[in-house]
Amino acid sequence: MLALQRGVTGFSMPFFFVMISASVVDFVAIGWVFWLAPIGFVAGAGYGLAHYYRFGYAVTADTVDVSSGVFSRRSREIPYRRIQNVDVSQGLLQRVLGVAVVSIETAGGGDTEATLRFVSDDEADWIRAEIRRLTAATAESTADSDADRPASAAESVPASPAASTRRDRSEDGTAPTQLFELEAGELLLYALSSFRWGAAVFPLVLVLFLTDADSGTNLVPAFVFDAARPFGGPATLEGAAVGPLLVLIAVSLVQWSVFTYVSSAVYTIASYYGFRLGRAGDDFVYERGLLQRYSGSIPADKVQSVTIAENPLQRLLGYAGLWVETAGYGPDSGDGSQATVPMARRDRVSRFAENLTGAKPSRFQSPPPLARRRYLVRYALIGCVVVAAAFGLARVSALERWYLAAVVFVAVPPAAHLRYANLGYVVGDDHLVIRTGFWKRRTTVIPYYRIQTVATRRSVFQRRLELASLTVDTASSRTFVWGTPTIYDIDLETAREIHGTGRERLQSALRDRARTDDIGLSVDFT
Amino acid sequence: MTDDDTVRPLGTVALSTWIDRIWAWSRFIPASGCSGSLAAVVLAVALVVLDQWRLTVPTVAIGIVVALTLALVVAYAVRRYQGWRFELQDDALYLERGVVTVVETAVPFVRVQHVDTQFGPIERVLGLSSVVVYTAGSRNADVRIPGLTPDRARSLQETLRELAIESEAEDAV
Numbered sequence: 001m002l003a004l005q006r007g008v009t010g011f012s013m014p015f016f017f018v019m020i021s022a023s024v025v026d027f028v029a030i031g032w033v034f035w036l037a038p039i040g041f042v043a044g045a046g047y048g049l050a051h052y053y054r055f056g057y058a059v060t061a062d063t064v065d066v067s068s069g070v071f072s073r074r075s076r077e078i079p080y081r082r083i084q085n086v087d088v089s090q091g092l093l094q095r096v097l098g099v100a101v102v103s104i105e106t107a108g109g110g111d112t113e114a115t116l117r118f119v120s121d122d123e124a125d126w127i128r129a130e131i132r133r134l135t136a137a138t139a140e141s142t143a144d145s146d147a148d149r150p151a152s153a154a155e156s157v158p159a160s161p162a163a164s165t166r167r168d169r170s171e172d173g174t175a176p177t178q179l180f181e182l183e184a185g186e187l188l189l190y191a192l193s194s195f196r197w198g199a200a201v202f203p204l205v206l207v208l209f210l211t212d213a214d215s216g217t218n219l220v221p222a223f224v225f226d227a228a229r230p231f232g233g234p235a236t237l238e239g240a241a242v243g244p245l246l247v248l249i250a251v252s253l254v255q256w257s258v259f260t261y262v263s264s265a266v267y268t269i270a271s272y273y274g275f276r277l278g279r280a281g282d283d284f285v286y287e288r289g290l291l292q293r294y295s296g297s298i299p300a301d302k303v304q305s306v307t308i309a310e311n312p313l314q315r316l317l318g319y320a321g322l323w324v325e326t327a328g329y330g331p332d333s334g335d336g337s338q339a340t341v342p343m344a345r346r347d348r349v350s351r352f353a354e355n356l357t358g359a360k361p362s363r364f365q366s367p368p369p370l371a372r373r374r375y376l377v378r379y380a381l382i383g384c385v386v387v388a389a390a391f392g393l394a395r396v397s398a399l400e401r402w403y404l405a406a407v408v409f410v411a412v413p414p415a416a417h418l419r420y421a422n423l424g425y426v427v428g429d430d431h432l433v434i435r436t437g438f439w440k441r442r443t444t445v446i447p448y449y450r451i452q453t454v455a456t457r458r459s460v461f462q463r464r465l466e467l468a469s470l471t472v473d474t475a476s477s478r479t480f481v482w483g484t485p486t487i488y489d490i491d492l493e494t495a496r497e498i499h500g501t502g503r504e505r506l507q508s509a510l511r512d513r514a515r516t517d518d519i520g521l522s523v524d525f526t
Numbered sequence: 527m528t529d530d531d532t533v534r535p536l537g538t539v540a541l542s543t544w545i546d547r548i549w550a551w552s553r554f555i556p557a558s559g560c561s562g563s564l565a566a567v568v569l570a571v572a573l574v575v576l577d578q579w580r581l582t583v584p585t586v587a588i589g590i591v592v593a594l595t596l597a598l599v600v601a602y603a604v605r606r607y608q609g610w611r612f613e614l615q616d617d618a619l620y621l622e623r624g625v626v627t628v629v630e631t632a633v634p635f636v637r638v639q640h641v642d643t644q645f646g647p648i649e650r651v652l653g654l655s656s657v658v659v660y661t662a663g664s665r666n667a668d669v670r671i672p673g674l675t676p677d678r679a680r681s682l683q684e685t686l687r688e689l690a691i692e693s694e695a696e697d698a699v
Binding site for chain 1 (some may be wrong): 625629630661
């Protein structure tokens, strides 16, 4: 394979740097801007140009090389076998200019390993296809001593998909087979039924922006009062009675929630519009986004675990989402998980998960009822804290009837029960399936060969009840956000047993993998 | 010093064998206790500052708080030392540790990415060192075995390295 040396295309780097330098300069004093901004402009543009000319990348036969840096130089070589996923993202301006950002993820470090900014559209697609092709070629050449390929689900997954994809790999560089497309109804449902807490910031920013624009010194914008007045809200903050103030707070909270909900839905629609998942060789390729386009590829043999995520509303409607996790870090979500199916009917998702991992659906086992008692006590303690807080508040403020806070205890038994009822695990032949959570229920399928470490944890309280939690760590980076998959509060005996089983099956899976050549995941899962 | 117990692949190994246990006691406890004592000192300074700056704190109270903290630190260190176990089993490094939460971890040799020997400043003063085993996992990706003599730490590092290579250390990430 010829080593192809290419310069970075695109020209928006200087603009980018100018914007940054201008905003940095801005806050000092308004008068300075007039003479500092041009300096910042020149310096930024100069640095941008220098950065641009000093940046180079090459796609060689067995590595991707990137060298960058103006003052301190860094050159980096990434072997294909180590690449987790390749993502291409395009903002609005970038789409107008016809450039894209290519991010190459590996398992090492906490950051994207190589980010190629301002490559042209075609170039980005070409890089991605090329990396995929070369990765496949590298895997092919080492196929006999195939060490990088997981294979444990040899029995449960028919060998056909893996075997056939291996063969047609070389010719599928351009046209991926479509596996799943998010329909308009599903997208709408996904947008309306998923809540992004990050969106809560959006109304705040908007309000800050607005207050800055019109009222200036006033801490609370006028529309907040206007909205609350029909319900008996105060006209001003000064000298307002407690009742009207509470009304004001309640109305504002409602407003805020509505705003958050709407902006979260809008964000979801914008980022998952036109979601498509396809298969190219042994890789998943996806595409999504309305304004900012994302696309990328996830090698099936880099998938660490598969998770079905659903919240109560989605459960009620009978829908769920399917996510795959790699050890890389995505450009959008800040971790290595990608929705393979953001939203689809529950039975379809279950079927996808089953086909994908080969994990047969089986009955979930529950922790002993003792665990439920534990949650009861735990939530009761939280309730006590709430009441104590209300009491404390009553001491320092005019709040009376603090004992009304005791209503939280009504919620304790159902909360404990729901927490308990949603816990479950399956110790399968090839997989460990763990289910937790009520508000965000996640069912994670972990193939034994992906286990990194197993740990049995027992806190003081658990030791008293002879319970233990079993933590199964994988290399998936999603765990930073979602937490390490854990089977909570099972009998110590059971925990130790699963602990041993996990270790044993890891070893036997690794042995199997050395013999056979199966990736244990079916790429054609739909 | 008996070093051969670390090379032996099987059998529970406490932090030291009985003979050098007393020796290690005199060192390991200060080692883990030092940081705690430091916390006690910081607490004392904070209280004194508070006393000077905002409200009067009786000297007796400061003394009691510091003494309590120190007692807790010592108790914690002793418990931690007593609870610490590690074992080289045939497929994994097995550890048991913890005071409030007892954790039993198994690190399969196949998953070992690299092994470090570390000498912190306090450890260096006391002539101790730790072995840190890294995996590709996300949480608890590094497992530390503290309170070893430098020689033992090195030989353990060597053993782990060999075991990791023996188990066909191909990566799975």
